Amino acid sequence: MTEDTIYDCIIIGAGPGGLQAAIYLGRYNRKALLIDRGGGRTSHARHIENFLTQKAISGKELIALGLEQAKSFNVSIEKGLVTNVVRHEHFSVYAGEKEYLSKFVIVSSGATENLPPIENIPKFFGDSFFTCIDCDGYRTRGKKLVVIGNSLHSVHLALAMKEMYTEDLSLILYTLVVPPVYIEELAENGIRVVTGRPKRLFGRERLEGIEMEHGGTIACEVVMSNFGYKLNADFLAGLQLKKDADNFKFATNRHFESSCDGLYIVGPLTGNDQAIIAAGEGALVAIELKKRLLEQ
């Protein structure tokens, strides 16, 4: 079923990036539609403390406030999963049974955490089980920390956490054999390297430790997990957009326009994984679209 309306812009994803773009476009009196499936990364952030003016706000609350603000500027909001975007004269955006038409598209669909197969993660996720030093490193200050990963990046992360936040640190590496140069550096920094796989996080209310597959336990209050994330971008596959040199993130110009004319991408899909940065990018794209819509 195709809608009659041709939107000025369809925004895919109601995280900070999409919501900020929606607020600007609404205030430009443009016909904007925001489509979101719900349950994105921001909604897992229990305590955002680094967003200007917000001493501490949960991701869910940030999104609820953003949706309210976007609605107040007449942005249309639909709950739905976008499954395909096609470029003809206009863009066709498919969600459920519906096809929506638009002159421009902003993709702000974020990413999804790669989590290791450890029992009980949902109980502690965002509270004492973290995945991002910029988001939650500060919350590990002075605590008994375990870094879990399987790459040299995880080794660097452990060294950074030691320098910035805590003395009491263990590093669990699944299969990576630590190169000798790092063994020395880790030892000098008092970082314990543990081999083996974690099985389960335990703790009544607060995290108390990790049970290992081989049976032992490691006491800890916080965990920093380091397995990266995958981009929420399956619905863009048909557009064959250009990627960066690592063939992971999408390549864009300085206005965040992808290799497809009129399709803009913000947030982790193009490189930055912080709420305030995604919001800034959303604002920049909306300002650019103000100009392009006036030119049309």
Ligand SMILES: Cc1cc2nc3c(=O)[nH]c(=O)nc-3n(C[C@H](O)[C@H](O)[C@H](O)COP(=O)(O)OP(=O)(O)OC[C@H]3O[C@@H](n4cnc5c(N)ncnc54)[C@H](O)[C@@H]3O)c2cc1C
């Ligand atoms: C536990 C945790 C804590 C964090 N803490 C902080 C913090 O303290 N400070 C900070 O700056 N950042 C924090 N972040 C990171 C922050 O959430 C991201 O930077 C932010 O999500 C990026 O915003 P975004 O708008 O690009 O994407 P998101 O917030 O991920 O929003 C994307 C939206 O798009 C939706 N979506 C995805 N695919 C589709 C589709 N096909 N169709 C329709 N909708 C779709 C998703 O469901 C989601 O609602 C944290 C992340 C996590 C996981």
